[in-house]
Amino acid sequence: MVIVNGMEDEDKWLAEGIAGIQHNAVCLHRALDSDNLRDALKYAAQLLSELRTSRLSPHKYYELYMRAFDEMRRLEIFFKEEDRHGCSVVDLHELVQHAGNVLPRLYLLCTVGSVYIKSKEALAKDVLKDLVEMCRAVQHPVRGLFLRSYLAQISRDKLPDIGSEFEGEGDTVMDAVEFVLQNFTEMNKLWVRMQHQGPFIEKQKLEKERNELRDLVGKNLHVISQIEGVDLDIYRDTVLPKVLEQIINCKDELAQYYLMDCMIQVFPDEYHLKTLETLLGACPQLLPTVDLKTVLSQLMERLSNYASSNPELLPEFLQVEAFSKLSNAIGKVIAAQVDMPIVGTFTLYVSLLTFTLRVHPDQLDYVDQVLGSCVKKLSGKPKAEVSKATKQVIALLSAPLDKYDDIVRALTLSNYPRVMDHLDSGPNKVMAMVIINSIMKNKTCVSTSDKVEVLFELIKGLLKDLDGASTEELDDEDFNEEQNSVACLMHMLYNDDPEEMLKIICTVWKHVVVGGSRRLPFTVPPLVFSALKLVRRVQSQDGDVTDEESPATPRKIFQLLSQIIDALSAVPAPELALRLYLQCAEAANDCELEPVAYDLFTQAFVLYEEEIVDSKAQVVAIHLIIGTLQRMHVFGVENRDTLTHKATGYSAKLLKKPDQCRAVYACSHLFWIDDQDSNKDGERVLLCLKRSLRIANAAQQMSNVTRGISGPVTLFVEILNKYIYFFEKGNPQISPSAIQDLIELIKTELQSDGITLPWSPALDPFLTSTLRYIKFQKQKGGAMGEKYGAIKL
C-alpha cells in the first residue's frame, strides 16, 4: 500500500467494497426469498469477503462492517426458520464451516452460533467457548477486532446470566464471564498489536486509528459490568484479576491508560472500594509513561462522589483504609514513574487531597499527610522546576481553604507552610492572597496569637521582600491591592480577651515591622486602629480602675502605638504619622492619660515642624491639629496653653495669607469649648478673629497690589460666619456692632471692587445666604431674635 493520494484511494476502495456488498446483498435477498439455502450461503460468504480488505482505515472499515452486519441480521432470521431451509441447526453449524475463506466462515459461524444457542440444542457455554476459540483464526488486528466485536454483539443477549433463559443446566454466570473475558483479552491483544502494523503508516496516524477502535475493546468490560450475576465476589476473584493481568501484560501505553480508565468507569464504585488494594496494586506495574494521574484522579473523584452520595458509607471507607491505600499507591506510582513531570505528581496529590477533604473532612492528619508527602517531593527540587507545577501547588494549597470555611483549620496543618515555602515569590503571593480572600469571604475570625503567627508566617510573601524578589518589578496596582488585602486582614484578627488581643497585635507588628517603607503606610494604620479599638475596650471594661499588673493596660498599648507610628518615620510618611498620633492622642484623651496625650501631641508637633514642609500639607496638618486639640479635655491649663499657643503660632506662620487667615480663625475655637465652661475665653476668641481679619485684609491688599483687583470677599464672609457663631454662643466679646461693622466692611470691600449695591446675589452667594440667615434670625423673634435686633442690615 503506497500512500499516494491516500485519501482518494481509500474512498474509492470503500466505494468498491460497498458496491460489492450491495451486489451480493441483492443476490442474497433473492436466495432468501426463494428459501434457497445453498445460494444464501454462497452469496453471504461472497458478501462477507468484502470485509477481507486490508486497504481501509478503521473508520472506513467500520462503514463496510455495518453494512455487512445488517445483512447478517437478515440471514440470522432465515437461519432461525428451519422449515424454510430444511436444515437442522446442527447441520447448518457444520455447513457454514465449509466456507473456504476464514473471515466469511467465522462471521457465518457466529451467526449460526447465535441461532444455535437460541435453539437450546447445545449449551450456550459450549457454543460460546467454541466461537471465541475459533475466532483466533483472524489475527489481522482490524479484521479480528471487528469480527470479535461481531461476536460480542450477537452473544450479548445470549449470555448465561442470572435470570436469563440461557442460565442453568450447566450454564452459569461464570461461563458468561469467562467468555466475555476471553473475548476481551483477545481483542486487546489485537488492538495492542495494531501499533506494529506495516511500516508505511506513520505512528501518529496509527495512534489515531487505534483510538478509533478502543471502544470496541472497552465494550467488553462494559458487557461484563452489565451481567447481573457479576457480584462482588466474582468481580474480585475473577474479573478484576484477569482484566488487570491483561492490562499489565499488554505493555502498551494507550491500552493501559484506556483500560484502566474503562475499569474505573464501568464498574460500580462499591466494587472499587472493596478491591482498592488490587486495583491500585496494578498501577505501579504499568508502563512508566502511562498517564496514571488522570486515571487515579478519576478513581478518587468517583470514590469521593460515592462517599458523599451517602454518609453511611464512611465507615466502609475507613474499614478498607481507602486513604492510606490511595496514598501508598500514589507514592508507589510516583516512585515507579521516574519521568513523570512534577506537574503530574502534583496533579495526583491535588486529587488525593480533594478526595481526603471530601471523604474524610474531619481527618486533618490525612490532609497533613498529603501535604507532608508533597513537601518530601518538593524538597531538593530546584524552584525553577517547582515553578512548572505552580498551578497545581496552588490548587493543592487552596483545596483545604475551600473546604474548611475557616482558615483556622488549615492553620493547624503543620506541613501547610512548608509546602508554601517551596513556592516562588510570585505564586507565593498569589497563594497568600488566596488565603486572605478566603478569610475575608468567610469572615473568619482569627482569634489567637498563635494562629496569627502561623497565618502571618504563611502570608509573609506579602509582608516582606522574599529573597531574590524585588518589589520594584511589581505593578503598583497589584502591590496596592495586595497591601490593602493585608490591611483588611488585620481587621479579622480579634479576641475578646484584651490580653490575647494585645498579643495578637504584637505578633502582627512583629511581622509587619519588617515590611519596609512601601508596605508600612498600608499596614500601620489598620494596626493602629486595631490597637486603638482595644484601648477603648479596655477603657470601657475597666472603667477607672486600671490594674497596673495587667499586661493590657491602655498605657502599655500606647507605648506600643508610639513605637508603631514611629516606624513610619523611616518611610517617611509624616502626614500619615501625624494623623495617627492625633488619633492616638484623642484616644489617650478618652483614657484620661494626660501625659500620654501630651506626649503624642508633642510628637505630632515635632513632625509638623520637622517633616511636613509642603505648604498644602501644612494647611491640612494644622487644621487636623486644631480640630483634635479642640476636642481634648484632658489637658491641664498649662499644657493646654502650650499646645494652643503652638497651634495658633503655626497657624499664623502658614505661607499663604488665606491659609493663615483660615487657620487663625479656626484657632478661635480652641478658646471656646462649648461643654467646658472653664474653657471659654471670649477675649482670646475675639483676638483670634480680629487677627484673622487683619490677615484677610492684608491678603486683600496684597492681591490688589499684585493683580490689580482685590480677591473675593470670601475670607471676610467666613470670618463673619465665625462672628455670628460665637455671637450666638453668647460670647460677650462679640457685639452686634462688631458684626455690623464687619458687614459694612465687606460691603465696602465689594464697592471698592467696583461693584455697587445692590449686587446680584449670584455674585456672592455665600454672603447673600449669610445675610439672609441674619435676617431670618431677626424675624424669628424670641431671645435670639432680640439679640439680632441690634444688627441693622
Next chain:
Amino acid sequence: MNFIIEAFKPACHVSVTFADAKHRKQAALKKENGKTEMIPLFRSQDNIIGTVSVEPVPGKKVEHKGIKVELLGQIEMYSDRGNFYDFTSLVRELDIPGEIYEKKDFPFEFSSVEMPYETYSGINVRLRYVLKVTITRGYPGSIVQFQDFVVRNYSPSPSINNSIKMEVGIEDCLHIEFEYNKSKYHLKDVIIGKIYFLLVRIKMKNMDLEIRRRESTGSGTSTHVETETLAKYELMDGAPVRGESIPIRLFLSPYELTPTYRNTNNKFSVKYYLNLVLVDEEDRRYFKQQEITIYRLAESSEQAEAL
C-alpha cells in the same frame, strides 16, 4: 434403406439385472462422456447374483456358439488407453451353442467374489468392475454387453490412530508446532488441530490447509505422479505473534475424496497429504506436507460418528 439398417441392428437386446437391484445401494459413477450415472454398489465378498436376458428382435432368431458372463476387475492406464489389465476375471457359462427365438433369461451367480480394490477414476488411471456378457457367434461377430458396477470396501476404525504432531521451522525466522488430532481419517471425518506459533519473525499474510491427492502410476523409471489440490482451506488471516495458537477444524465431507490406496495391484497408488501453507507479505510460501491416511468407514458407523 430399411434393409441396410436392419443389417446393422443388433440382432437381439441383452440386459443384465441384479437380483437385489431394488434394495441395493447405488453410487454415482462418472462415465467417460462426463456424465454421472447411478449404478449398483457392491463390496468385496458380496454375492453377485443376477439375470442376463437375451431378447431377439421379434421375428429373428439368434444363432450362437455359446453365452457366457464374465466378472472383470480392470485397471486402465490412460497412457495406454484401451488396454485393460484384468486383475480379476471370473466366468460363468450360461448356455451351450444353440438358437434363441424368443426372450430368454439366464440366471447367474458369482458368490463371495474377492474384490480387493475399489472402483476409482483418477487422472491417469481408472479401476473398474464390470460384468461382460458375450454371445459368441461366428458371423456376423459376437454380441458383447457390459454392465458396470461400483465396489467400495469399508474399513473398521483403526485401532491405532495417533495424532500428528510436529515442530518445524526456519532457524531464527519461523517456528511452529502443529498438531492434527489423527493420522487416519474417514471420508466424513473432521480434522481438528491447532498451529502454535513458537517464533515469528516473518510477517505472515495468511495460512491455508490444503488437502492434496497424489496419484502415482506405473513403477520404476516409468512412474508417473500427478498431484492435485482438492481443498484449499484458509486457516488464518493476518500476522500472528509468538504464542498464538490457531485452531483447525476442517470438515472432509464436502470434498471428493477416496480412501488411500497403496500400491493397488502394483499398478498405482493414491495417497493424501495435508499441506500446511504459510504465506508471508511478500507472497513467499512456507509449507509442510504430512501424509494422512483416508479410509472408508462403514455407513452405519459413519452416521453414528456424525451424530
